[in-house]
Amino acid sequence: MSDDKPLKLRARDPADMDVVAALLQDALVPLGDMKYLAKEKRFVLVANRFRWHGDPAEDPRPAAPEPQPEGEDAAFADEAGTAPPFERVNSGLCFDKVARVRYRGLAPGSKDEILSLLTITAQPDAITLIFAGEAAVRLEVEAIRCHLEDIGHPWPTRWRPQHDWEPAVAEKASENERS
Template identity: 45%
Template sequence: MARTPAIRPFGDQGRDRPLRVRAEDLEDLTVVAAYLQDAIVPVSEMSFLADENRFVLVAGRFRWEIAPDGTVAEGQDTPFERVHTGIRFEGVRKVRTRGIDRRDPGQMLNLLSLAYGEGVVDLVFAGESTIRLDVDSLSCHVEDLGTPWPTVFRPSHDEGEHSDGAA
């Protein structure tokens, strides 16, 4: 019997519904990574709760699902939105960072991808920065928090094209 995927959007996939998903394997994490690509993460909004074996962060997630082609939806002034999103990893034993100055709480990181393998989850950011979580198993929960806000900036990965990720 096939396993039911852990990716379950909250309600329908409508524009006004907050995202609420979880990832328990690599296939799930691939979907979650697509939702989180280009999220802006302030260093001040990350915390390792060692007593709870939990790593948490709040990001400004770009809502790729509402206008992936850049068209303006009916009743909207701008084609794009961001929303605050809580991200939680359970079963975390250790957290290591590379290319991140944890003494600079104002530093903003641009999340590019998530990877999982051999007891580690890597959060890969622009500028060759990484957070590595040593985990018992993959358990990631993602939930939109609050009301989305409009932005005219769409993240871009084309060489030579600059995008303001802090929109």
């Protein structure tokens, strides 16, 4: 487990939101932990954030654990001294000055649904949280006022999110370098 300090950031413009989006890529967000507080003009959520460190295309660690021999329990494999190489942490995300919230592809009443956050896009007057399965939440804002803060301590995990496009991105980058 890492001894890094908890993350605590503010975002005030679209460029700042690009940083927040990168940090929250592949976060798991329970729909029941997402709420619009209209009287306060605030939208809040709690995300189970994967702690990305560096470029995933250059990360030599496997995206998933090696298959265990039949009958071997994962708990016994951990006792062999190989600590899980990745971490997740709960993070609170708060947007202030939110005038209106629109939902697409999800039902806010489905409290048991867990969404996978792909990215966040930002314009001076709107922020869109884009989730897997073509779901999205659009926040119409008076100004970008975002706060991201880790809640609690990170915990170890063996699972790193995998993207089908990662090799294509690396290949495209190397093609651009050759040009």
